[in-house]
């Protein structure tokens with residue numbers, strides 16, 4: 798999908814969601830949406846607060862927080878929780894491309910995205926009774942190479 802297509806489909810999703818929930822189409826909600834769509838990696842609520850401040854759009858932290866929550870419910874972003882880290886979010890652009898796996902370091906909290914086509918094809922062939930899967934989240938917890946190097950050095 799091109800950036801413009803992604804944007805118009807996300808705006809449509811938000812329009813539909815707000816109408817269905819009888820919520821107001823506030824400029825803040827659309828400004829936060831366009832900021833979220835510029836994020837190419839996982840982001841924190843804090844990341845969006847900072848980016849909004851830098852673009853001189855005045856919006857309270859609570860509004861950003863609530864709006865991202867609303868996007869999660871509308872299916873525009875997906876929430877991840879990695880261990881004790883604050884929640885991280887990512888935009889859902891196209892389900893197939895978003896089906897990646899996460900390697901999470903339990904020492905430093907770093908998250909690496911990987912694609913494991915074999916695992917993905919196995920997962921997507923799974924069928925569940927009375928349930929239609931939409932996407933998967935797969936986390937592998939462990940220790941990253943930097944932390945493992947650091948751990949070894951301390952032992953010496």
Ligand SMILES: [Zn+2]
Nearest residue numbers: 902905941944
């Ligand atoms: Zn690490």
